[in-house]
Amino acid sequence: MQSLFPVTHILLDESARELPTVRHWTDAFPHVPTTVLGEGETPDERLRALGVPPNKTVFFLTRSKGGLVKQCPGRTDHYVCCGLQTLDPSENCSMACSYCFLQSYLTNRYTVVQMDYPALTEEVRQVVSARPDRLFRFCTGELSDSLSLDPITRFSRHIVPFFSALPNALLELKTKTSRIENLRGLSHGGRTVVSWSLNPPAIIQREENGCAPLPERLAAARDAASAGYKTAFHFDPLIHYTGCHSDYSRVLDDLFATVPVESIAWISLGTLRITPFMREQIPRVFPKAKVTTEELVRGYDGKLRYLRPIRHGLYSHMLSEIRRKSKGKDVFVYLCMEDAATWKKFFDPAPTTPDELDLMFKDALLKKFPDLK
Amino acid sequence: MIPLVFPTEKFRWVPISKIDQEDDTYAFGDPWRQSPPLLQSIRAWSVLHPVVLKPVRSKYQIISGRKRIRTAARQGINIRKVPAWLVPAHWPVTDAIRFWLSENRTDRELSIPEKSRVVRRLLDLKVPPSSIVDDYFPLMDLQPSEALVEALAGVVSVPAPLLRYLAEKDCPLRRYADFVGLDEDSVSFLQKLTEGLSPTLNDLDKIVTELLELSRKEDVPPSIIAESLKLEEGLAPPIQDAPAVLSSLMARLRERRYPELVRRLKKKKDLSRGLDLPSGTAVSWDPSLEQPGIDIRLHIQTPEQLKRAADKIGSDQNRQIIEQLLSDE
Ligand code: SF4
Numbered sequence: 001m002q003s004l005f006p007v008t009h010i011l012l013d014e015s016a017r018e019l020p021t022v023r024h025w026t027d028a029f030p031h032v033p034t035t036v037l038g039e040g041e042t043p044d045e046r047l048r049a050l051g052v053p054p055n056k057t058v059f060f061l062t063r064s065k066g067g068l069v070k071q072c073p074g075r076t077d078h079y080v081c082c083g084l085q086t087l088d089p090s091e092n093c094s095m096a097c098s099y100c101f102l103q104s105y106l107t108n109r110y111t112v113v114q115m116d117y118p119a120l121t122e123e124v125r126q127v128v129s130a131r132p133d134r135l136f137r138f139c140t141g142e143l144s145d146s147l148s149l150d151p152i153t154r155f156s157r158h159i160v161p162f163f164s165a166l167p168n169a170l171l172e173l174k175t176k177t178s179r180i181e182n183l184r185g186l187s188h189g190g191r192t193v194v195s196w197s198l199n200p201p202a203i204i205q206r207e208e209n210g211c212a213p214l215p216e217r218l219a220a221a222r223d224a225a226s227a228g229y230k231t232a233f234h235f236d237p238l239i240h241y242t243g244c245h246s247d248y249s250r251v252l253d254d255l256f257a258t259v260p261v262e263s264i265a266w267i268s269l270g271t272l273r274i275t276p277f278m279r280e281q282i283p284r285v286f287p288k289a290k291v292t293t294e295e296l297v298r299g300y301d302g303k304l305r306y307l308r309p310i311r312h313g314l315y316s317h318m319l320s321e322i323r324r325k326s327k328g329k330d331v332f333v334y335l336c337m338e339d340a341a342t343w344k345k346f347f348d349p350a351p352t353t354p355d356e357l358d359l360m361f362k363d364a365l366l367k368k369f370p371d372l373k
Numbered sequence: 374m375i376p377l378v379f380p381t382e383k384f385r386w387v388p389i390s391k392i393d394q395e396d397d398t399y400a401f402g403d404p405w406r407q408s409p410p411l412l413q414s415i416r417a418w419s420v421l422h423p424v425v426l427k428p429v430r431s432k433y434q435i436i437s438g439r440k441r442i443r444t445a446a447r448q449g450i451n452i453r454k455v456p457a458w459l460v461p462a463h464w465p466v467t468d469a470i471r472f473w474l475s476e477n478r479t480d481r482e483l484s485i486p487e488k489s490r491v492v493r494r495l496l497d498l499k500v501p502p503s504s505i506v507d508d509y510f511p512l513m514d515l516q517p518s519e520a521l522v523e524a525l526a527g528v529v530s531v532p533a534p535l536l537r538y539l540a541e542k543d544c545p546l547r548r549y550a551d552f553v554g555l556d557e558d559s560v561s562f563l564q565k566l567t568e569g570l571s572p573t574l575n576d577l578d579k580i581v582t583e584l585l586e587l588s589r590k591e592d593v594p595p596s597i598i599a600e601s602l603k604l605e606e607g608l609a610p611p612i613q614d615a616p617a618v619l620s621s622l623m624a625r626l627r628e629r630r631y632p633e634l635v636r637r638l639k640k641k642k643d644l645s646r647g648l649d650l651p652s653g654t655a656v657s658w659d660p661s662l663e664q665p666g667i668d669i670r671l672h673i674q675t676p677e678q679l680k681r682a683a684d685k686i687g688s689d690q691n692r693q694i695i696e697q698l699l700s701d702e
Contacts, residue, residue, distance in 0.1 A: 293590035
């Protein structure tokens with residue numbers, strides 16, 4: 001079982017001080033030094049004055065000033081994006097995956113946690129009510145892991161019941177942990193998808209520092225499914241190396257042996273993407289990591305990717321294995337951040353725009369889960 | 374920034390034998406910095422400008438004037454004493470470092486390795502990064518950023534022979550880190566490489582990056598990769614054609630590092646040689662193979678030319694080759 005994350009200092013925004021959620025932190029970490037920040041004071045200034053290094057074990061508990069619901073940042077002209085909305089109740093992650101963009105950009109920064117849960121849900125309500133025809137998907141795992149802080153924040157207890165009452169939205173809690181304890185017994189109304197990013201054990205051990213091992217993730221997925229949650233899986237990033245195809249096949253074997261296919265809302269596939277800056281940083285920050293050692297070329301968006309034929313090889317392998325191992329049962333699979341040409345190679349019909357993919361997503365979900373109508 | 378107060382000092386003529394030249398508390402200057410006029414001036418006039426010394430136990434530490442003392446002591450010049458300002462023994466090292474900085478920045482810009490030595494020493498003295506930024510960065514003409522403290526501290530870990538090369542090539546700060554973590558054999562190979570071929574900073578950077586990546590991928594030291602690729606071949610002086618040696622060395626490295634890309638590009642090139650196209654036609658493709666397809670570019674001036682060119686391009690032979698070129702994607 002993963003240990004809880006380390007907390008060395010708590011910075012409390014004056015404006016959040018009276019919120020009841022702050023107690024979750026002060027009760028859980030009574031001996032951790034806590035500093036209240038006055039109005040207009042920035043965490044950086046205060047940490048400097050205190051001589052505390054601003055790393056992610058420092059938690060800044062604050063109150064949202066809005067703008068926490070966003071379009072997935074992956075959306076560009078060249079790649080077909082799935083139209084996900086992101087909701088960021090926290091920023092920075094207690095784990096440390098070598099390939100994660102947070103590692104390069106936020107390594108030395110503190111972790112921000114939003115304390116005003118009703119303000120967050122209100123933002124979501126406004127977005128979904130403006131487009132009743134759409135089936136929105138919101139994910140809280142973009143700037144953090146959705147569940148790594150949940151044992152303390154208990155955010156899931158607030159957000160899951162909230163989504164159960166929305167007619168045109170799904171919540172995705174995306175994680176590499178097994179921390180689903182708060183999800184038990186919640187009224188989710190079938191509108192929360194708990195998703196796990198998966199990789200072969202050797203990759204988890206070398207590249208996904210501090211994350212739960214594969215068997216723990218799969219056991220948690222099985223438990224979530226038996227509690228009635230929909231599940232989803234992200235093979236993203238797919239990492240290429242000699243022998244990777246058979247390793248990914250074994251992960252799929254384990255997945256389909258552990259989690260009922262009926263609960264799986266989607267599986268996404270996306271090969272490794274890193275920025276040139278990350279390519280420089282990763283070997284320095286993670287000397288054991290090997291993700292930068294493969295052949296990577298610059299894509300249309302300036303990010304580095306595997307050569308197109310290598311990406312295609314991985315997709316083709318995964319798609320045929322998923323079809324074979326799920327025994328023809330309906331599993332919606334999509335590609336993350338791929339161009340229309342790649343989609344066309346593997347899918348018929350293939351979406352050419354984010355809107356088309358959004359529609360495909362909606363149709364597939366409503367077909368498999370009529371309760372979402 | 375706290376103002377620097379120079380302590381009440383005494384002027385003395387100090388015997389060179391009483392000065393501890395091995396003490397490196399304030400040895401921040403680049404050892405490779407040459408100053409031939411200094412030697413001539415000392416030969417002619419002895420040491421004129423007083424050095425700054427601090428008494429420590431029975432000897433003196435050099436705060437400023439290290440090069441003058443070295444030159445006077447080592448060049449066979451018959452000088453026994455140098456003029457010196459003596460600062461009190463209790464003067465804090467941190468203040469003396471600020472003094473060193475203000476003295477040295479007046480006539481030249483400090484190099485990155487020099488700034489790095491200063492930062493390292495300050496960190497060893499447990500000066501907090503925020504104070505380094507506030508009290509020392511202005512004296513080094515650096516932007517106020519704590520991230521720079523860490524980056525600078527790492528520079529002196531670059532092996533000495535490369536450090537000089539990088540400083541002389543005006544290597545930007547963030548690129549020094551690429552040269553940390555090399556084993557001894559790799560450093561000796563890179564030393565031969567820099568001495569023999571004098572690569573640009575970009576080429577050197579590429580070579581080191583790829584060597585390190587291959588070394589991590591294959592779990593062997595970079596020198597083993599260099600050896601297996603026979604990268605040292607051709608580095609023995611005298612080198613006749615340095616650019617040719619460098620490009621063949623880089624090609625070998627690239628082939629090992631990007632085997633699939635190199636193989637596919639070569640195949641494309643070989644196949645495209647079989648195309649029978651109007652003269653002046655250029656065939657190209659995206660060198661990263663990210664953009665599928667090939668570009669066939671030709672210049673047309675008349676409708677007749679267009680017809681002839683279209684017939685030629687669309688021949689059965691060309692069609693077959695182009696199909697092969699595309700199917701490989
Ligand atoms: S768990 Fe997710 S958010 Fe956290 S470091 Fe890994 S990839 Fe980044």
